[in-house]
Amino acid sequence: MKLKRKNQLVLFDIDGTILIYKKYFSKKVFISIIKKVFQKDILTSQLPGFAGMTDLQILKDIAVIIDIPENELNDLIPESWKILLTEFQKISNPDCIELLPGISELIGLLHNDEYTHLGLLTGNFKDNAYLKLSVFDLDKYFPFGAFGCESDNRNLLPELAILRANNYIDGKQFSAANSVIIGDSPKDIECAKSNIIPVIAVATGLYSEKQLADYSPDAVFTNFSDFEKVYNTIISF
Missing domain, CATH: 3.40.50.1000 (HAD superfamily/HAD-like)
Incomplete structure (x- = not known):
C-alpha cells in the first residue's frame, strides 16, 4: 500500500x-537611492555583496560605510522602501530581467x-x-x-x-x-x-x-x- x-x-x-x-541594475538602484534619501555618494566598489543579504541588512551596512547614525537610518527606512520601489519599477521588465x-x-x-x-x-x-x-x-x-x-x-x-x-x-x-x-x-x-x-x-x-x-x-x-x-x-x- x-x-x-x-x-x-x-x-x-x-x-x-x-x-x-542584467548589467548590475540592482547595485545602480541602491547607489541612486543613497543619493536621493541620504544625500551621500557611494561607489559601486564600496557596496557590500548583495547575495543572500536582506535589503534591511544592505541598508544598515551601507549606512555604516557612509557614516549614517542608526537612529537617523531608522527614520529614513520607510522613505528608502518607497524610493527603492519607484526605482525598481523603472527596470522591472523582460529587457532588464x-x-x-x-x-x-x-x-x-x-x-x-x-x-x-x-x-x-x-x-x-x-x-x-x-x-x-x-x-x-x-x-x-x-x-x-x-x-x-x-x-x-x-x-x-x-x-x-x-x-x-x-x-x-x-x-x-x-x-x-x-x-x-x-x-x-x-x-x-x-x-x-x-x-x-x-x-x-x-x-x-x-x-x-x-x-x-x-x-x-x-x-x-x-x-x-x-x-x-x-x-x-x-x-x-
Whole structure:
C-alpha cells in the first residue's frame, strides 16, 4: 500500500534563484537611492555583496560605510522602501530581467501538486519581491512569505514564513521538519541549516556548483533546466 505524502512547504529565494537582473541594475538602484534619501555618494566598489543579504541588512551596512547614525537610518527606512520601489519599477521588465532556466516549469509542477505549498523566503522587501515576480506573472503562485524588510538577519525569516504558511492554510501543518528552502547563495544554505530545514542550492547566481557544495546543502544543481529531477528531489524530503 502506497503511503500518503505529507504536506510540504517550499520556500523560494528570488534573485539568482528565480530570476536575475542584467548589467548590475540592482547595485545602480541602491547607489541612486543613497543619493536621493541620504544625500551621500557611494561607489559601486564600496557596496557590500548583495547575495543572500536582506535589503534591511544592505541598508544598515551601507549606512555604516557612509557614516549614517542608526537612529537617523531608522527614520529614513520607510522613505528608502518607497524610493527603492519607484526605482525598481523603472527596470522591472523582460529587457532588464532574465527568468532562469526551468524555473517556470518547476514552479508550475509544485503549484499543481496538492501536497506542496509555495512561499517566499527572500532578501527583497515585500513590495519589490512581488514586483519582480509579476514581470513573469509568477507572483500569483506565492501567497505568503518572509521578506528582507522584516529583519537584517536572514536566519530569522524561516520561522516567520512558516507562521504565515500555517495562518494561510488555517492550521498548524508546517514546521521546519516538512519545509524546504531553495536558494542560490551560501547565506541561503546557512539560513536553512540554522533552522534545521533541508536546502536545495542552485548555481544560477554568483556562486558555482562547487562553491555551493562546500556549504553542504542537501542537494545542489547547476540550474533547474531538468525541472522534473529538481521537483522529484524536492518532494523526496
